Amino acid sequence: MAKYIIFASIFLTPLIFNFSTRELFEFPKMIVIYVISLIAFSYMMISHSHVQKGGERFSIMKPLTALLALNVLSTVFSLDVNTSVFGYYTRFNGGLISLFSYTMLAYFSLTFLLKRDVAESAFWLSLSSMISGLYAIAQHLGIDKDFWVQDSQARAFSTLGQPNWLAAYLLMTLPIPLYFLLVSVKRPARIFYFLTTLITFCGIWFTYSLSGFLGLILLPILILVFFNKTLLKRNSKVIVILITAALLIAISQPGIFSARLKSAFKIIANRLTVVASEQAPSQEPSQIDTSLIRLVVWKGAAKLFASSLKTALIGTGPETFAYAFLPFRPLELNQTTEWDFLYNKAHNYYLDLLTGTGILGVIGYFWFVFAVIKLYRKASAREKLAAPLFIGWLTLPVTNFFGWPVVATSLLFFIFPALLAVLGSDDEKTTTSPRKSFGVKLGALVLFVVTIKAISNIFLADTDFSKASSLSKQGYFSQANLKFSTAAAKNPVEPTYHREYAFNLVQEALSSPDENEQIRLGSTAIVQAETAYRLNPVNSLTLKSLLRTYYGLAKIDPVFEKEVEEYAKRVTALAPSEPKTFYDSALILSYLDKNKEAILYAKKALLLKPDYTEAEDLLVKLSPTDKTKER
Incomplete structure (x- = not known):
């Protein structure tokens, strides 16, 4: 056996x-x-x-x-x-x-x-x-x-x-x-x-x-x-x-x-041509070769390792690289094809x-x-x-x-x-x-049943979450929320379920003509959003989702505009070198007519990635006079 x-x-x-x-x-x-x-x-x-x-x-x-x-x-x-x-x-x-x-x-x-x-x-x-x-x-x-x-x-x-x-x-x-x-x-x-x-x-x-x-x-x-x-x-x-x-x-x-061999030979030939012609370096930001992107990531990882004695000795914790890396993410990544990757x-x-x-x-x-x-x-x-x-x-x-x-x-x-x-x-x-003894065997049986139930809940929660995500994409917010609810109940320690449930509740509220229903759904969304943040306040994906969630709530009740501003600060502080995070924050704040704050975030996005066309266009839209003078 x-x-x-x-x-x-x-x-x-x-x-x-x-x-x-x-x-x-x-x-x-x-x-x-x-x-x-x-x-x-x-x-x-x-x-x-x-x-x-x-x-x-x-x-x-x-x-x-x-x-x-x-x-x-x-x-x-x-x-x-x-x-x-x-x-x-x-x-x-x-x-x-x-x-x-x-x-x-x-x-x-x-x-x-x-x-x-x-x-x-x-x-x-x-x-x-x-x-x-x-x-x-x-x-x-x-x-x-x-x-x-x-x-x-x-x-x-x-x-x-x-x-x-x-x-x-x-x-x-x-x-x-x-x-x-x-x-x-x-x-x-x-x-x-x-x-x-x-x-x-x-x-x-x-x-x-x-x-x-x-x-x-x-x-x-x-x-x-x-x-x-x-x-x-x-x-x-x-x-x-x-x-x-x-x-x-x-x-x-x-x-x-x-194709990779041809590409490699082409890159080598281009570099030899540049050296032979003694061409001056371009003032325009250049794309780093895809083959070198990993070296840039490794550079950031090395900085993370050397950031503190605690990190050097015992690390930031198994599987936490996605969170710990963000403050040390090299700016060079913004000039690569993977500039918006997590x-x-x-x-x-x-x-x-x-x-x-x-x-x-x-x-x-x-x-x-x-x-x-x-x-x-x-x-x-x-x-x-x-x-x-x-x-x-x-x-x-x-x-x-x-x-x-x-x-x-x-x-x-x-x-x-x-x-x-x-x-x-x-x-x-x-x-x-x-x-x-019978007691040992009974204990083993009880432990097996309890643990298999917990494993089943983890598995079933994810199947519910998958179904909910599919329903949400199709616009069936009410049916999706039933599945999101069961997923969050079966696996209450997974913040992903709570944050997506919160966002989907807001989508259902925005599509409802009933003001009382909007209030009810909004209240539940706040509880789920707070739970997601409490479970993992260092996950940038959670904070980005909550930023969108509170923006939706602010469309229902302007009192939540303060939360939108707060989460914009939190997520950009968490990912200080991600241009897209600053741009998304600027875009959402501009929708709420918070143009002064939006301009600051858009400028930061453009500073991090000078060839960021969308950020530049948003900046022109928000401050056309100033931008015209600059040009």
Whole structure:
């Protein structure tokens, strides 16, 4: 029974997505992890048969527990505890609960899995990655090109949700079917694993992910270093066939890599031309190359890390980058194509880790990494299967340099070391502890029921919120508010639900001809708006939404104009380098005939982004005489 819990986690998690939730991919996967880890914990509570504890296989738990403890410390002093506990809304992975869940599954694997179960786990993982790879191939062929908002044919994302996420996941799994191909003797098994390996490669390639491409370059090197040399020599013919097939696919299907190469050559040529002609620098603001945008974000993240001793030591809290980054957001971003983006990640996991959990969190992370390397050395001396598991695990710290882990990759990041520990251990003896008392079993059952109810509420709240958002877009404000209300009731600690409920209540009030109904809806909107702000006063999205909400209330009753001015001050103070935030504040204040204040905000927007046409037009509209004189 125990091993099937782990099999289910590694097989199902990457494949799960749901159309009824607001976030289709990561959120359902996170819910699955919550449920499976709860089942694992409950099973552990009532089971009396397990591998003898305290042996060398459990040595990995020391750095893992330290990593968990350091994340708890950062969460206690977090910029927003709710976000650090549950994860950033729409991302979810990386919160304290997710870390507890992964740790639980790793410990469960150490407690119940035997060596023979590791190969079976690897098989289910290979099968899951093959299914994801097949869907990616189908997307590349255009099976659902008209279904998604994103161009799935140009860059496949399969069941993971984003091309980079799919590439990172498949890179972790690719060495495993390759290993089984090399060790299999029977022809049907060799054909199956050959196809699985090739399909997984195609899945990575058709993402046209730069980090995936770099991973594919790194992978053969790691295989040559860590795979058994005799095994590679014995299968040299099939390896050549596999490499040839992969190269033919890559050359015949270059995808957007072809355009990227042309663009790169064009940029280099343009720069050489500028240098050769000794052209004077333009006085007009220039766009920063897209390839350099990440460096600008990293610069801001570095400033955030160095902003205080507390941040340097324990960070601002897991998953709080979106809030903490804003005061340190570099002005250079305003001259890029992503000038109006909200960054909830640093696009470098190590900077996310450094800003979120500080130096202590980074030390804990790398203690775990080095412990896994030590585990591999011990496991590889006993089992050849250790090599593909270790190589797959090692690809994530590499791809994390340009991205961040998601649910599917995070799960493997914690499960693979547990599997290595099982392979490298001598303690295979199964021991039987005294049967658990009725009280313990009853307690486990009650805890399971209560927790599964809480998880269900989190899931159902999001489905209600998704339905409400859809109804609101169609103008069915009354029906939408019923769903917003149930979402906020089922998950009262999520500020997103309260802020959107507040805004939608105001929309319904504005569309109602009944003055008493307007007052009733407005009163409820105020309660929801205040709740959203109380739950997370550092979320710029919440403050922007509340600014629009109070603007709507001010249209009903001018007494709320003061709140509009107050929230304009709050949101611009929170995001001092975002030109769009200043422009939006100016626009709303101009609608209320607060022209003096609106001009100040519009000027600030133009100062932050001199080529901001909309801000300049608004400034001309608000002060035509002054602007004419300036020109």
